[in-house]
Amino acid sequence: MNSERDTFRHTLDEASLTAASAAPDRQKESPFILAITRNGHMSEHVMDYAVNVAHRLGYGILAVHVDTLPFFRDRGKRSKLFAAAMVESAAQFNEKAARMGVTVEHLGEFGKIGSVVNRLCRSKKRIEFIVIDKGIRLEEAARQSPVPVFPVISTKTGHFNKTIFHNPQKKGAFAMSTITKKRHLKNCCLFGALTAGLYTAVFANQDVVMTYFTKGGMFALLPVATVFAVSYFHGNFTSFFWSALGIEASKKSSTQRVAPEPRVTDAVIAPRPDTRPRIQLNAEA
């Protein structure tokens, strides 16, 4: 497995070398857009969007391909294909970027999207915002990101016409919150109907229910099972109900804040003991 990882790293190094000619001087720390994908080929919409915005703002691009299944059990076949696809994808990206005069750096990473995002944002590079590709859930990236995250949505015709915006701090009339609200509403209706069904079933047959449920003995399991069902259906219903109304937990506690980087203090270097031989003079006058 290690050797496969090495080959992957190796191909990635080649990919980043092809882009290295255009890579900016690290010392300057120019701002970056992080374009991240978990697919072998980053979708063109994401590339186009990143290149356009980077061109307008004068930013650089950090393109990251994340292999989320590095230990997939197929004797490294997937990893190899992934690496190969990534080289192609990187070349395509470079071509697009070169046309607009934008610098691109490529990186191959392993692991979970969230932790990769977190790690990259913590490293010295100035990442201003993140563009995520298809296949990455917004929450997955946004939860661990200290900067805004944008998913790029493409239509069937192939042109992206909408870039929706998600800032973990903000919730309002933006497209994303409307979408989740709709989903909450749908779930709320679904579980509401199920709860209503359960309640109707019990109250419509009150007499039968009360006879059996109060028999005692093994019949004790009936009321207990019923309340478990109620807590599942009604619990979900009430949860989605408040979410659909927009009453949700504070973002402050659900979004992990990035801990401030520990201050680097130069270690105080103790003066080395002087061990050189010295001439000692006994000046006896």
Add this chain to the structure above:
Amino acid sequence: MHGPISEVIQFIDLNVYTITFLFLVGFIGGLVSGFIGSGGAFVLTPGMMSLGVPGTVAVASNMCHKFPKALVGAIKRYKYGQVDIKLGLIMGLFAEIGVQVGIMLQKYILDKWGEAGSNLYVSVVFVLVLVIVGSFVMRDAIKMKNATGEVEGGTSLAKRLQKIELWPMVTLKTANLRISMWFLVPVALATGMLAATIAVGGFIGVPGLMYIIGATSIVASATELVIAFVMGLGGTLIWAYYGMVDIRLVMIILAGSLFGVQLGAIGTTYVKEYMIKYVMATIMLIVAVSRFFALPKYLNQLQLISWNDTVVGLMTKTSFAIMCLALLVGASIILSSLFKARRLEKMATLNA
């Protein structure tokens, strides 16, 4: 409760008034439970009895509504990372033993001094525990509010107990502490005993977790929900075995209380830590006042005092009204601080 029930139990007919009352009390009780980990139950039992539900059925149905509510609340708060499941399960198990001990004690008192004596015992325990623990928690909440830093590092007692290495030691990850089992057990037993006596174990459980074990108020109140779930499930199985649970009442109360418990759990993510203590102490102290008003009735029955019946009747009614007030005050503090914090957060993001 540990014997065959021979008499035929009367289950009440439901009407609009009963349903609305139970739903509303359920909602408010749920809101408080979701926020401070327990509560609400103390109003439901007398409330149901005032509707004509027999005492045992009221207690059984109350118990049966408690554990699904606690379950839903615990799951919700687990999602916010506030629940220490291991702590909750250990405590719940021993609290269950505490409940049995509490019931035995009750039985002993019932045999010795009769029903009025038992009621008096319950009321005295109520007043004593609530006044002592409640004022302690209140003092702490005010101290925390006035302190500039919001660091909650546990009391010196908790710190000292955590240092004692007595086998078996338990490591609690979410609560972020390591303590000997020997200190968990008494708190759990006391919680169970109180639950058996006044139906709200959390009034000992949560302060115990905070001041003796050393958990933060958020973790303590969330973990109490797990304890309440374990205790409630055990209790319900026993009550249901004797056929005492009125599933209709339970479902109506649950209909309201699950709305409440979700909202209460959401509330904890907005407020500062001292708010949980503050709400808890406020409710405890008001309930203590209410139980104080209930004392003359039992003293009368025991012929320790001989007050006029109308006066005593009025005081009993006042007692129940104050109890409802306690819940209402708690609920309104929770709701107002929740919406205030939400508004502030929204404004902050708009300005950012």
